[in-house]
Amino acid sequence: MPICVACHQPIHGRFLQALGGNWHSQCFICPECRQPIGSGQFFEKKGYPFHPECYARKHAPLCHGCETPIVGTIITALGKSFHSQCFLCSACGKPIQAGGFLPHQDKPYHTACYHQKFSPRCVVCQGPIRTASYVTNLWGESHCEEHLHQYRSCFSCNRLMAPAVTGGGVVLSDGRALCQLCRQQGVENEFKGSKLLRQVRQFLHEQGMAFSEHPIPLRLTGLEEMQRLTQPKAGRPAVGVTRTQTFSRGGKVVERVLQEIVILHSLPEEHFTMVAAHELGHAWLFMNGIDELPPMVEEGLCGLCEHLWLKQFDTPHSVFRLKGLQEEKDAVYGQGYQAAISSLKRLSFNQLLDFIKKNRRFPISNPIARLLGVI
Numbered sequence: 347m348p349i350c351v352a353c354h355q356p357i358h359g360r361f362l363q364a365l366g367g368n369w370h371s372q373c374f375i376c377p378e379c380r381q382p383i384g385s386g387q388f389f390e391k392k393g394y395p396f397h398p399e400c401y402a403r404k405h406a407p408l409c410h411g412c413e414t415p416i417v418g419t420i421i422t423a424l425g426k427s428f429h430s431q432c433f434l435c436s437a438c439g440k441p442i443q444a445g446g447f448l449p450h451q452d453k454p455y456h457t458a459c460y461h462q463k464f465s466p467r468c469v470v471c472q473g474p475i476r477t478a479s480y481v482t483n484l485w486g487e488s489h490c491e492e493h494l495h496q497y498r499s500c501f502s503c504n505r506l507m508a509p510a511v512t513g514g515g516v517v518l519s520d521g522r523a524l525c526q527l528c529r530q531q532g533v534e535n536e537f538k539g540s541k542l543l544r545q546v547r548q549f550l551h552e553q554g555m556a557f558s559e560h561p562i563p564l565r566l567t568g569l570e571e572m573q574r575l576t577q578p579k580a581g582r583p584a585v586g587v588t589r590t591q592t593f594s595r596g597g598k599v600v601e602r603v604l605q606e607i608v609i610l611h612s613l614p615e616e617h618f619t620m621v622a623a624h625e626l627g628h629a630w631l632f633m634n635g636i637d638e639l640p641p642m643v644e645e646g647l648c649g650l651c652e653h654l655w656l657k658q659f660d661t662p663h664s665v666f667r668l669k670g671l672q673e674e675k676d677a678v679y680g681q682g683y684q685a686a687i688s689s690l691k692r693l694s695f696n697q698l699l700d701f702i703k704k705n706r707r708f709p710i711s712n713p714i715a716r717l718l719g720v721i
Contacts, residue, residue, distance in 0.1 A: 365390055376400050389417065424452055435459050470497070470508045484669045485662065487511070500525035501583070502617045503666065518612060520568035531614035533566070540564045542615060543607065546622045546655060553654055554696035555630050562604060562629060566611035575608060585610050586621040588628040604629055616663040620652050627651040639706055646682025647702060649674075650690065653683070685710055 348357045351367035352374070362369040362385070375382050378400035389401035396405070398417055406415035411432025421428040433442050436450075437459035448460035455463065465474035466488040475490055482488045483504060489511075497506040500515060501522040507515030512525030524532070533539045543564050551557055567575075569583070576584040586609040593601040607625045609618060627648030631639065649671055656664045656671075674680035689698055689708045701709050 364388075365393060365395060378403070423447070423454060424449055437463050468493070469511050470506060472510060484666050484673070498523040500528055502528040502614055503663075518568075520570055522569055522610075522612070524612060528614040528617070529612070531616070532612040533609075533615060533618045534612060536564055536566055539566055539609065539618065542619050543622045543626075546619050547626055549655060549658075550623065550626055550630075550651060554694070554699055555626070555651070557626075557630065558633065560604075562626075563606040565606050565608050567608050569610065572608065572610055585613065585617075586625045588625045588632065590629075590632045599635070602633060602635070604633060614663075616659075616661070616667065620656060620667055623651040623655040624648045634703065636703060636706070639702075641678045642682035642685065643702065643707055644682075645679050646684075646686035646708065647698075649679060649683035650686035650695075650698075653687065654695065 348361060348368040349355070350357050350361070350370045350373050351365075352369055355370075357368055357370055360371065362371055362374050364374065371384065372382060374384070374395060376388070376397045377394050378396055381397070383395050383397060387398055388395040389398060389405075390396070391401065391405050402415035402417045406417050407420065407427040408414065409416050409429045409432050410426035411428050411434065414429075416427055416429055419430050421430055421433045423433065431441055433454065434440065435442055435447070435456045436453040437455050440456070442454055442456060446457060447454040448457055449455070450460060450464055461474040461476050465476060466480070466482075467473070468475050468480075468489045469487045470489045470493045475488060477491070479491055480488055481491055481494065485503070485505060487505065489506065489508075493506055493508065497508045498515070498517075499505065500507055500512060501524055503512070503525060505512050505525060505527075507523060507525045512527045515523055515525040516529055517523050533542065543562065547557055547562065572584050572587065575587050575589070586607065588607050589605040591603045591605055592599050593603070607622070607629065609621050609625070613621065625648075627650070628644070631637075631644060631647070653668065653671060656667050658664075671683055674683060685708045686698075688710045689701075692709060693701060698709070
């Protein structure tokens, strides 16, 4: 004979089976309202049956969405509880089904909605970037990593030559790729280049880097000859060189000839003038007889000439070029530039030039610079 799990008395006649035991019908009651449950729906809590309404009132968590008790399926996310129909995407307002979501500021979003709303936009394909690995260039433009294999980078501005970014580009006869934006401003002949060189020379002269009245010859060339004239470092293509010649008698230099400044043709104006400022730094050192400086001092001073020229302008191009100087990793060019900038905080440009003339080093007290021989 079955025994009732509630009153522990024998059951005669009809009885209920629920929660793994046998019950008198009058014993199968809700402990909240003390009313029989009968054969209707109930919810269990700690071995006791509850009417759905009583269970919801007493034990069910409140839905964060509608603030009513949740009876049945509960979605727990972001430390909160939801009805399935109340767990909504904060962007499109539709329920978030199985398949996951992405949070932002403690709010849930469909994965697609999250990327559409918050992921950086690819400047190439215009879509949201859905991967953690992507490329951001010095212009602050981001693009999918895969586009690196689809488009060449511009030799001058380093942006991808994609139609949506730079209008595409061209490949010059010497193999350099130039985007259309840079190509439109290209310095193609010595007449235009010489005019720009004079402007940069005049600017540096006004800063204290005095030049003689003699003209400085300029010649434009291609990449192949430039590589023959220089010894470019890996990853750092040569763009300009200052060619000089000295004549000696009895072991003493009796004449100095600045033969020419050579710069790659077709560079856009802002790139060309930056290179011109750098090469004019070399020219000034040569004409003042300041020879055999430590490479970091010479290249650091020339980098400082670029810096001073670019700082006049408040354009995206000047910002890009200055970032390139600041983030240069090369031991000679990068650390030399940083040492020059640090020196300029202590001395005026005029005073710095005088110091280098007399001491052949930078006037900074930096242990690393001292170790590298630039102070």
